[in-house]
Amino acid sequence: MLNRTNKSNIYTNKNMSSVSTPEPEFQQAYNEIVLALKDSSLFEKHPKYEKVLPIVSVPERIIQFRVTWENDQGVQEVAQGYRVQYNSAKGPYKGGLRFHPSVNLSILKFLGFEQIFKNALTGLDMGGAKGGLCVDLKGRSDNEIRRICYAFMRELSRHIGQDTDVPAGDIGVGGREIGYLFGAYRSYKNSWEGVLTGKGLNWGGSLIRPEATGFGVVYFTQAMIDYATKGKESFVGKRVAISGAGNVAQFAALKVIELGGTVVSLSDSKGCIISETGITTEQVAAIAEAKIKFQSLEQIVGDYSAFTENKVKYVAGARPWTIAGKVDIALPCATQNEVSGDEAKGLVAAGVKFVAEGSNMGCTPEAIEVFEIARSTAKSVEENVWYVGGKSSNLGGVGVSGLEMAQNSQRVRWTREKVDSELKKMMLNCFNDVVKAAKEYAVESNENSLPSLFKGGNIASFIKVADAMFDQGDVF
Structure with a gap:
């Protein structure tokens, strides 16, 4: 649970002096990590880390x-x-x-x-x-x-x-x-030289790079399901609400379908599509083709034959979170602040159990609070709503970019199977690091609560960066 009792000074802490108030998106990102760190035992156990905050918040x-x-x-x-x-x-x-x-x-x-x-x-x-x-x-x-x-x-x-x-x-x-x-x-x-990643396969690019962020968020979610259910459940039979219709959403949808889940929604800036029976791979392919031409979902649904037999419902001006019906898993894959507090409450009421961001800062602070309260007050493990932020769950894209850099340095190209295997391993290692940090520093008062991945992701990543800064004299 996000405990703001006696912590109201988080947003006026002396460390906030490095944050410029006319920058709301940056302010929100900074507040998030400060809240996660201050609402843990990290600074109590290791006071030196607190001095990193004002340094790391200023760009070099x-x-x-x-x-x-x-x-x-x-x-x-x-x-x-x-x-x-x-x-x-x-x-x-x-x-x-x-x-x-x-x-x-x-x-x-x-x-x-x-x-x-x-x-x-x-x-x-x-x-x-x-x-x-x-x-x-x-x-x-x-x-x-x-x-x-x-x-x-x-x-x-x-x-x-x-x-x-x-x-x-x-x-x-x-x-x-x-x-x-x-x-x-x-x-x-x-x-x-390998100065850019996401290059064409014919001139230095890596296999799996276009798919990496979408695949990665699904692999991370699978690790969440495995942990929470002790390996008894998977994506099979799960209803999955996905937002966005770009690269991340497309490949997340394809991987969910491959793993046996039902994708009930996709969206763009003008509206969303809802499917009770599940969006198909042919429909995702049509969306991928049309989005390169900057077509909207409304246009795509009307123009492409893939939507003739398997009809979907288009809802103008809406996001999918409160209109998709029963939802087991939510994957925000569009842009920042795309899930509001009220929409988070709607997802909880719709039965959501796992929320993993494919976008950056996809959930508002109010939405995160809703999910964290639902997790920390659960009366049984099965009732937990498990949320993870994008810095943990959507790193697959930059992870495979790092693998592309390695291939460029070696002047070699790895097989699709090798890159996909490394991506899966990376997402699982990240999940384990996040859970470990949450267990060590974000102690729960409710024995039925799963570890806070919100806090764990912020803590684990902060420690890695802070230790490097101490070692190199950036913080002293």
Whole structure:
């Protein structure tokens, strides 16, 4: 349970002096880790760790730059580009690039801050960073997108490298954009190196990379099910509500279907689709094809034959959490703050037992509180609602990016089976680390409660980063 009694000073603690209040997304991410750490016994058992908070919350470097290009109408456009190089104690800066009109410094700082700890939980040598461009790519031609990528990389190339900072894709930056960005870097620097991940398989990419985040969140959830039921249950027969319709949601849905679960929903920014009998692999394939063309789910349902025989219900302006009927598992895979407190209550009422974020900070603080109270007050283990945050459950993507970096360094390519095996092992190791930290530092008063993965994920990742910072003199 999130115990805020006598802890109201968490949000006004002296360590908060490093947080800028006009940055709500970053403030929320910072508050989350502070709450998890302060509501545990970590600082009581090891007081030295408290001094890490004000240091780790400040980026090592923030790079802001102008990006200009000529659009297809021959008019010059300009946008703000960013790279937040947050922490390199655990390895080269690592984190995605987001091309979207919502990009601003608060969102990139929140994502970069989360990335530090997420990357630490992979067990690989990676620091944390995030970057992007405030631009809308919808309606632009391939040639214009190429010009945008080359203009963006013209400045970014000064600040990255395979041993310095290795960006990847994120919202708005898929395989096409990574290709253009890599080509630009190679041209500007006269160097072919593993400076970006998510590359094409024909030029340095890794198998399983597109699937990794979606597969990874399902593998983590399977570990939750195994632990909670002592191996008696699996995805078979489970009703799974998934939000989003992009890369993460698509591959999470495919893996759930493969493991015998029923996917009852997908969504985008304009609405959601609900299926009582289960969304099919053919429907997921249709969505994947159409989303590259920036089509909405409403358009896809009307245009693609996969939805003719296996009909779904489209609900405009809605998210799936309170309208999907009975839900056993919820996988938020869209964007930040996509599950509200009221929606969390709706999920609990709908019978949800496992909630794992495929998105970054997918649940609001109010939603997390609902799930944690349901877990900590359960009258039996079977009644627990087990929630885990994205820094633990959605690290599969960056984990396989780390494996791509390893393959690039060795100039080899691993088989699909080897990469998938390493991904499964990584997610299971992460789960075990998180449970261990929760048991050691987040002591429960209710003997029926499962360990708090919310606290455990924050604690385990913080310790890994903090120890590296102490060893290297970043904190003294």
